[in-house]
Amino acid sequence: MDKQSPPADRPAPILRAEGITSGYGGVPVVRGVSISMGKGEIVAVIGPNGAGKSTLLKTLVGILRSSSGRILLGADDVTGHPPEDLAKRGVGYVPQVQDIFEPLSVRENLEMGGYLLKDSAIEGRIKEVCDVFPLLAPMMRRRADKLSGGERKMLAIGRVLMLDPRVLILDEPTANLAPILADAVLSEQVRRLADAGKAVLLVEQRARAAMQIADWTVVLVSGQTRLEGRPKDLLERSDFEALFLGAGPPVQED
Amino acid sequence: MELYVAALGFGLISVSVIAIAAVGFTMQFGITNMINLAYGEVMIVCAYVAFYVNRAGVNVWAAMIAAALAGAVLSFLLNRFLYAPFQRKGTNLIGMVIISLAASLILANILLPIVGYDTSSYQVDQGPLLRWNGLVLTTAQIAIIVVAVLLMLAIHGLLRYTRLGKAMRATAANPILARNCGIPTQRVIDMVWLLTGALCGVAGVVAGMNSENFAVASGAAYLITIIAAAVLGGAGQPYGAMIGALIIGIVTELSAAAIAPEYKEVVAFTILVLVMVLRPQGLLAKRGALAAAG
Numbered sequence: 421m422d423k424q425s426p427p428a429d430r431p432a433p434i435l436r437a438e439g440i441t442s443g444y445g446g447v448p449v450v451r452g453v454s455i456s457m458g459k460g461e462i463v464a465v466i467g468p469n470g471a472g473k474s475t476l477l478k479t480l481v482g483i484l485r486s487s488s489g490r491i492l493l494g495a496d497d498v499t500g501h502p503p504e505d506l507a508k509r510g511v512g513y514v515p516q517v518q519d520i521f522e523p524l525s526v527r528e529n530l531e532m533g534g535y536l537l538k539d540s541a542i543e544g545r546i547k548e549v550c551d552v553f554p555l556l557a558p559m560m561r562r563r564a565d566k567l568s569g570g571e572r573k574m575l576a577i578g579r580v581l582m583l584d585p586r587v588l589i590l591d592e593p594t595a596n597l598a599p600i601l602a603d604a605v606l607s608e609q610v611r612r613l614a615d616a617g618k619a620v621l622l623v624e625q626r627a628r629a630a631m632q633i634a635d636w637t638v639v640l641v642s643g644q645t646r647l648e649g650r651p652k653d654l655l656e657r658s659d660f661e662a663l664f665l666g667a668g669p670p671v672q673e674d
Numbered sequence: 675m676e677l678y679v680a681a682l683g684f685g686l687i688s689v690s691v692i693a694i695a696a697v698g699f700t701m702q703f704g705i706t707n708m709i710n711l712a713y714g715e716v717m718i719v720c721a722y723v724a725f726y727v728n729r730a731g732v733n734v735w736a737a738m739i740a741a742a743l744a745g746a747v748l749s750f751l752l753n754r755f756l757y758a759p760f761q762r763k764g765t766n767l768i769g770m771v772i773i774s775l776a777a778s779l780i781l782a783n784i785l786l787p788i789v790g791y792d793t794s795s796y797q798v799d800q801g802p803l804l805r806w807n808g809l810v811l812t813t814a815q816i817a818i819i820v821v822a823v824l825l826m827l828a829i830h831g832l833l834r835y836t837r838l839g840k841a842m843r844a845t846a847a848n849p850i851l852a853r854n855c856g857i858p859t860q861r862v863i864d865m866v867w868l869l870t871g872a873l874c875g876v877a878g879v880v881a882g883m884n885s886e887n888f889a890v891a892s893g894a895a896y897l898i899t900i901i902a903a904a905v906l907g908g909a910g911q912p913y914g915a916m917i918g919a920l921i922i923g924i925v926t927e928l929s930a931a932a933i934a935p936e937y938k939e940v941v942a943f944t945i946l947v948l949v950m951v952l953r954p955q956g957l958l959a960k961r962g963a964l965a966a967a968g
Contacts (some may be wrong), residue, residue, distance in 0.1 A: 481854060482853075483850060483853075483854075503850070503853040503854050504853045504854075504855075504856045504857065504858055504859075507853075507854055508856050512854075513854045515850075515851065515854075518848055518851060520851070521844045521847040521851065521852075522847055522848070523843065523846075523847050524840070524843060524844060524847065528843075528844075531837075532840060532841065532852070532855050533855055535837070535841065535855050535856050535857045536855075536856040539837070579855070580854075583855075583856065
């Protein structure tokens with residue numbers, strides 16, 4: 421195990437997972453992973469296919485239960501809490517696929533994103549989300565499954581922003597996007613959200629692009645943390661390519 | 675010509691009865707992923723609730739409210755204590771269908787010793803006959819059509835304009851994402867069963883009113899027509915079920931006039947089979963259940 425202890429200059433964690441082990445009932449997919457993210461920080465989780473990146477995220481947002489370890493949100497232990505409770509507590513999650521309500525209109529998607537808000541607050545919040553994603557404003561009445569890949573991802577992120585979450589968990593937001601659009605989503609949208617004070621956890625297949633915007637990078641291999649550190653430090657390591665990037669070209673999906 | 679106009683009148687009442695029933699049935703499938711074969715039998719239980727209330731001297735329209743309440747409670751309990759526990763355990767769709775079939779048989783056999791094998795019928799004041807361009811309907815029949823139209827408008831308003839209705843559609847489309855939004859999907863599903871159960875109860879009474887009489891065995895016959903309408907329109911689609919009901923109701927009565935009453939169901943189900951061959955997903959089906967309203 422090649423780990424570096426987190427330096428003191430990382431922000432205080434908002435979400436902290438310690439020793440998470442989880443999976444789908446059989447052999448655990450994620451084994452003893454600890455990860456945290458603080459205010460304004462982007463933490464990128466990278467790693468080869470089947471490393472357990474998505475499984476880790478699903479566990480953090482309450483879709484999967486961890487068989488050991490604990491998850492702390494601020495000072496509260498939220499281990500085993502259901503997704504709806506974590507949403508209420510400010511954890512927003514954008515899955516890789518099935519990230520919107522396809523048969524609903526764009527507006528209805530945003531309304532559902534703001535389900536926990538008061539009726540009177542929803543309209544104002546939709547306007548604020550449209551300030552972040554101005555392209556969404558003119559397509560409110562469109563059916564969500566009629567959107568292009570980029571528009572769809574904007575809606576998915578806009579939907580999760582409705583509750584103004586403290587923690588934003590994004591599972592491969594650039595999957596299925598054209599490369600130029602993918603870069604824009606990462607360097608503009610995601611970075612901007614972190615700069616606005618959100619703690620962002622990002623899983624990315626496009627490791628280098630993710631490391632360019634990340635403040636902290638965790639390399640997950642076979643369900644365990646192989647390596648973590650500041651992206652710049654990791655990239656300078658002579659064995660980094662061998663540890664991850666050199667492990668063959670990334671394949672689609674995981 | 676007159677014969678066809680009269681048939682159209684009967685058709686409109688059939689459409690009303692089928693639509694009320696099929697919309698409830700298809701919403702159960704669309705939102706909770708449950709093909710509830712006990713639906714027809716719940717209709718009959720509710721029909722008998724209204725029957726006893728009616729026999730005690732209460733107006734059949736008031737008895738209909740009692741049936742709606744009975745349907746809501748019975749369907750809610752059926753889901754809470756039978757279907758939902760199996761679904762949580764991961765029982766597959768076919769397994770759930772078998773369980774609902776079992777529920778149907780259990781309900782029928784609990785009901786039989788209580789109400790017996792004989793047929794029953796309501797005391798309905800049919801009111802004065804209303805004639806319009808050859809269309810002849812009793813006031814009570816028109817009231818059934820009005821009830822159906824009002825219920826369909828209410829369902830439309832619910833799904834399109836209310837937070838609960840939109841949450842139902844969101845839950846149907848993507849239950850995990852719905853939970854990630856903070857939607858209490860469990861409570862939403864409870865509401866679906868209460869609501870569709872009430873529709874089922876009303877459907878049981880109007881079906882009983884629309885036929886000469888009804889018996890415990892009528893549930894199975896109702897169910898077949900309901901499934902046909904729901905599948906024709908696209909399983910899980912409330913608007914599809916309304917269209918399916920419209921087609922099946924009108925076609926059966928018109929073909930009864932054109933060919934012979936004995937063949938009316940043959941014609942209806944031939945159309946169903948043809949649609950299934952040409953458009954297996956049903957008329958309105960879209961990827962995912964409960965498409966955007968309108």
